[in-house]
Amino acid sequence: MRLRPVGEDSLLVDLDTPEEAQAWHAQFLSRRSAGTLAPVREIVPGEKTVLLYGVSDVDALEAELRQWSVPTLAADSGPLLEIPVHYNGADLGAVAELWGVAEGDVVRIHSSIEHRVAFCGFSPGFAYMTALGEKHHVPRRAAPRTSVPAGSVALAGPYTGIYPRASPGGWQLIGTTHVRLWDMEREPAALLIPGMRVRFVPQEPRLESTDGPAAGTNAERRIA
Structure with a gap:
């Protein structure tokens, strides 16, 4: 650990x-939830980093962290979200190969x-899983696509991601989902947040890949 x-x-x-990092x-x-962490305005995870933003006393927090033991991540920690997916992506065959x-x-x-x-970025609501x-x-x-349909479930490197809106992208498309990843009327606006566990639930019949999924409802959330 480097501070x-x-x-x-x-x-x-x-x-x-x-x-x-997770x-x-x-x-x-x-x-922070238990009140045993010095006041921090925001905790922002990255791929291999965690940013503690808005700390009242950086030196004191750094000294405190150096006394902590290395944490382990329990497999069942964090809320669990199930996301329905039609595995009909244009690159499903390429991924199989x-x-x-x-x-x-x-x-x-x-x-x-x-x-x-693990963390979020790229566009509002986009999560790296x-x-x-x-x-x-x-x-x-x-050759990245100039437009990937909203709701596309995709793979790249070690990650799975879902495109919250139509945008350019170079990930391998394996499916589509109707869930809303970003909704300003919801609190929080992002459906997927760092630390959340996710299971993808195959839907039948598999749909033909078209211009993208129609607007749908939120995924079912259950807390472990």
């Missing part, structure tokens, strides 16, 4: 792996594991 001051009132916790992020949230399996096996593998939101083992990592497309 780096950022400006006058923030501290960046720099870790070696995404898993360590464990530290969960630890910070837990301690990269994995050396049939298309149905891509669906089975992707939907049988519990994913976790981890869980796929190294043998199931896939490269981005050599």
Whole structure:
């Protein structure tokens, strides 16, 4: 763990792996909820970092963190969200070929594991979800699409993501969902937040890939 001051009132916790960043992020949230963390305005996770923004005494917090033991992340920590998916993506066949399996096996593998939101970025509501083992990592497309439909479920590197709105993108498209990822009338506006666990639930029949999913309702949320 490397602690780096950022400006006058923030501290960046720099870790070696995404898993360590997720464990530290969960630890910070837990301690803040319990009132055992120094006042922090925002806790912002990244791929391998956690930014503690708006700290009243950076030096004191840094000294405190150096006394902590390395946290572990419980498999069942965080709320669980189930997201219905039609596995009809334009790149499903390409992903199957990269994995050396049939298309149905891509669906089975992707939907049988519990994913976790590591961090958010790219566009409002876009979450980077981890869980796929190294043998199931896939490269981005050599030629990005100029427009990816909203609701597209996609893979790139170690991550699964869902496009909240139509936008350019180079991820491998494996499916579509009707859930709303970003809604300014909802609190919080983002459906997917760091630390959340996610399961993808296959829907039948598989739809033909078109201009994208129609507007739909929010996914069903249940708390573990």
